[in-house]
Amino acid sequence: xDSSAWDERYSGTDLVWSAxxxxxxxxxxxxxxxxxxxxxxxxxxxxxxxxxxxxxQATVVDFSQVALDTAQALAEQHLCAGDxxxxxxxxxxxxxxxxxxAFELVLVVYLQVAAGARRAVLRAxxxxxxxxxxxxxxxxxxxxxVAGFGGPQDPLVLxxxxxxxxxxxxxxxxxxxxxxxxxxxxxxxxxRTAVDALLLARRGLDxxxxxx
Numbered sequence: 695x696d697s698s699a700w701d702e703r704y705s706g707t708d709l710v711w712s713a714x715x716x717x718x719x720x721x722x723x724x725x726x727x728x729x730x731x732x733x734x735x736x737x738x739x740x741x742x743x744x745x746x747x748x749x750x751q752a753t754v755v756d757f758s759q760v761a762l763d764t765a766q767a768l769a770e771q772h773l774c775a776g777d778x779x780x781x782x783x784x785x786x787x788x789x790x791x792x793x794x795x796a797f798e799l800v801l802v803v804y805l806q807v808a809a810g811a812r813r814a815v816l817r818a819x820x821x822x823x824x825x826x827x828x829x830x831x832x833x834x835x836x837x838x839x840v841a842g843f844g845g846p847q848d849p850l851v852l853x854x855x856x857x858x859x860x861x862x863x864x865x866x867x868x869x870x871x872x873x874x875x876x877x878x879x880x881x882x883x884x885x886r887t888a889v890d891a892l893l894l895a896r897r898g899l900d901x902x903x904x905x906x
Contacts, residue, residue, distance in 0.1 A: 715744035716803050717877060718832050718892055723748075729798030732822055734787055734815065735805045739765025739780060743772065746779035750799070753781045755790060787815045792822035795897075803832045806851040813861040820865040823897045829867060831858045835874045835891040842889035843879050858893040867895035 714720075719741045723731075728749040733742045738761045742752035746769065754765050762782040769780040783790070788811055792800075800822050805815060816831065823829050834845035836852040846852060855872040862869075871894040879886045 715741045716832060718875065718890065719801060719803060719830065720744065722828075722830055722894060723799060726799060726828070729827070730796060730824075731799040731801065732792055732797040732819075733801045733803070734790075734792075734819055735802065736765070737761045739768060739782070741801055741803060742780055743768055745799070746773055749779075751779055751781075753783060753797075755783045755785055755787065755792070757784065757786045759784045787818075791818060794821050795824050797822050798824055798827040800827070800829045801832075802830070804834065806834060806846050808850055809853070809857070812853065812857075816858060816861045817865055820862055820867055820895075823867065823895075825897055826899045827897055828870075829862075829893075829895045829897075831855075831891070831893045833858070833891045835889040837874060838889040842876075843881075843886035844888050853891060855891040855893045858891065862893075862895060867897055870894045870896055 723745060731742065731745045731750045731752040733739070733752060733754045736742055736754035736756050737758070739754045742754045742765065745752045754762060756762055762784055765780065765782055773779055787805070800819050802816060802819050805812065807815070820829055834852055835842070836849065836854050838845050839847065839849055839852060855874060859869055859872050871892060873892055875890050875892045877888045877890050879888050
């Protein structure tokens with residue numbers, strides 16, 4: 695789907711995604727000191743809004759301006775209007791270059807694209823991680839197609855945590871978690887289980903950011 699298709703999808707009166715943060719973002723970020731966060735492919739900003747509510751300065755990047763307008767409206771509704779804790783950038787992640795070494799937390803949550811595009815985005819995301827900061831990648835796992843619930847049904851846009859680790863090889867990040875995790879999903883037919891890929895990586899405080 696291109697940006698115009700996502701604009702159309704986001705143009706309804708209801709949120710496309712939950713108003714609450716992703717369960718893995720909430721679990722991991724709750725333990726981190728407040729800083730600057732970058733949410734790539736952040737849509738309507740549910741993760742950034744939750745982080746901002748905890749005192750973070752959060753930037754949402756997405757190629758749907760409609761989604762970003764919703765994020766800004768929610769920020770003004772639920773946070774102090776004009777306090778600047780949530781910023782938005784309308785950009786295609788395939789060409790977007792984030793501010794280097796500037797964020798204590800970089801999120802890439804459910805970016806389901808083909809391997810080549812994924813690798814480029816993830817390596818660019820890694821460059822945005824500040825010394826001592828973390829990169830969190832969450833995705834619909836490849837095994838979710840046969841062993842889980844929901845998510846894309848195209849195997850070409852599904853991947854594993856090990857795929858993410860390979861994409862980030864040589865980027866100067868230390869992998870802290872690399873695993874498949876189970877997420878409970880509420881449905882009209884009762885609870886179901888989805889399989890997610892999760893990778894959490896950290897840049898050392900003494901990282902040499904001048905190296906190629």
